[in-house]
Amino acid sequence: MRAIVVERYGVLPTVQEVAEPEVAAGGVVLKVESTGLCRSDWHGWQGHDSDIVLPHVPGHEVAGTIAAVGDGVQGWAVGDRVTTPFICACGECEQCLEGNHQVCPNQLQPGFNYWGSFAEYVALPFAAVNLVRLPEGMSFDTAAGLGCRFATSFRAVHQVGKVQAGEDVVVFGCGGVGLSAVMIAAALGARVVAVDTNPGALELARKYGAAEIVQAGPDAVEEIRALTGGGPRVTMDALGSNEIVQQALRVLRPRGRHLQVGLLPDGVRLDVSRVIGQELQWLGSHGMAAHTYPEMLGMVASGVLRPADLVTRVIGLDDVPAALDELSAGTPAGVTVIRPSGVLG
Numbered sequence: 449m450r451a452i453v454v455e456r457y458g459v460l461p462t463v464q465e466v467a468e469p470e471v472a473a474g475g476v477v478l479k480v481e482s483t484g485l486c487r488s489d490w491h492g493w494q495g496h497d498s499d500i501v502l503p504h505v506p507g508h509e510v511a512g513t514i515a516a517v518g519d520g521v522q523g524w525a526v527g528d529r530v531t532t533p534f535i536c537a538c539g540e541c542e543q544c545l546e547g548n549h550q551v552c553p554n555q556l557q558p559g560f561n562y563w564g565s566f567a568e569y570v571a572l573p574f575a576a577v578n579l580v581r582l583p584e585g586m587s588f589d590t591a592a593g594l595g596c597r598f599a600t601s602f603r604a605v606h607q608v609g610k611v612q613a614g615e616d617v618v619v620f621g622c623g624g625v626g627l628s629a630v631m632i633a634a635a636l637g638a639r640v641v642a643v644d645t646n647p648g649a650l651e652l653a654r655k656y657g658a659a660e661i662v663q664a665g666p667d668a669v670e671e672i673r674a675l676t677g678g679g680p681r682v683t684m685d686a687l688g689s690n691e692i693v694q695q696a697l698r699v700l701r702p703r704g705r706h707l708q709v710g711l712l713p714d715g716v717r718l719d720v721s722r723v724i725g726q727e728l729q730w731l732g733s734h735g736m737a738a739h740t741y742p743e744m745l746g747m748v749a750s751g752v753l754r755p756a757d758l759v760t761r762v763i764g765l766d767d768v769p770a771a772l773d774e775l776s777a778g779t780p781a782g783v784t785v786i787r788p789s790g791v792l793g
């Protein structure tokens with residue numbers, strides 16, 4: 449099959465012919481119909497993830513049809529249309545039994561722990577725990593985002609941040625994670641302020657429900673304070689940037705919640721005195737457990753959430769090296785998905 453192969457960190461990957469994955473007991477092999485290009489793939493390519501072993505096939509935000517079913521898997525058949533949280537949880541450990549699959553210590557992530565979905569086929573372990581059936585009428589391009597960034601933002605904003613109607617929420621970084629968060633927070637009735645360096649991303653944020661948009665930069669804190677009557681109750685770092693973290697913690701109202709979704713491979717210096725004195729909450733959020741997808745899918749079915757609107761660009765496997773490279777300099781506005789079959793229709 450054709451796949452994107454990374455041979456050295458930071459060096460452009462190439463499209464190569466590699467062996468198709470074999471189906472394992474308890475797992476399935478998916479024909480990849482659509483797979484999102486997430487900044488976490490860029491982090492992996494840059495060598496920021498110690499789980500990756502080279503040569504490597506990236507890709508973790510995936511939707512497709514089941515091509516093979518492993519021994520012991522019940523309720524799933526060849527041809528079923530599915531997605532999966534990128535955190536494939538074991539379903540049996542203490543965390544999983546408590547419902548917290550997103551922090552399962554036995555988790556396997558395609559595109560990080562093993563070869564991922566920038567390929568015609570990808571293997572998925574623990575199928576009974578993680579597979580999510582796609583609603584009829586949902587396209588694969590839309591569903592891909594449910595595997596990582598849309599679901600991650602749903603968990604961050606709703607399950608972890610517990611954003612309430614009427615609250616001011618500032619989303620720093622309006623790429624795949626941030627635009628999803630804007631849409632989800634607005635749907636929950638929050639007043640969303642979107643911050644980005646890219647005017648095109650800010651325009652999309654406005655379209656997806658931001659009440660206010662702010663150009664990123666040193667003046668952003670003052671502008672956000674003015675727009676939120678002294679500071680928001682919730683901030684979100686949807687890029688992964690020390691500058692954003694510092695601005696977010698400065699601008700939060702006392703007792704505010706900060707949602708950290710963007711990865712920070714070099715760490716950050718936290719003003720802990722301020723976190724204590726203002727009783728700020730620093731909240732990490734990681735993916736979302738498959739068993740909590742029904743609430744999100746219900747909001748999609750009722751039209752409250754419209755993830756289909758987020759996809760702005762469809763590319764083929766041959767375009768992936770250049771698209772990854774592009775992320776070193778910035779992010780084109782919107783969400784890019786890849787169709788490994790090459791049919792861009």
Ligand SMILES: NC(=O)c1ccc[n+]([C@@H]2O[C@H](COP(=O)([O-])OP(=O)(O)OC[C@H]3O[C@@H](n4cnc5c(N)ncnc54)[C@H](O)[C@@H]3O)[C@@H](O)[C@H]2O)c1
Nearest residue numbers: 486487488621622623624625644664688710711734735779
């Ligand atoms: N915690 C998780 O489970 C999880 C899941 C998915 C992604 N992530 C991480 O979330 C982050 C975002 O991923 P993505 O795919 O949405 O990224 P992206 O590249 O699509 O979006 C980043 C956005 O930030 C904007 N930006 C750049 N500099 C900025 C600045 N100084 N201030 C404000 N905005 C700025 C860009 O213009 C872009 O719109 C990445 O670090 C990714 O690895 C984490």
Ligand SMILES: [Zn+2]
Nearest residue numbers: 486488596597
């Ligand atoms: Zn991702």
Ligand SMILES: [Zn+2]
Nearest residue numbers: 538541544552
């Ligand atoms: Zn587990």
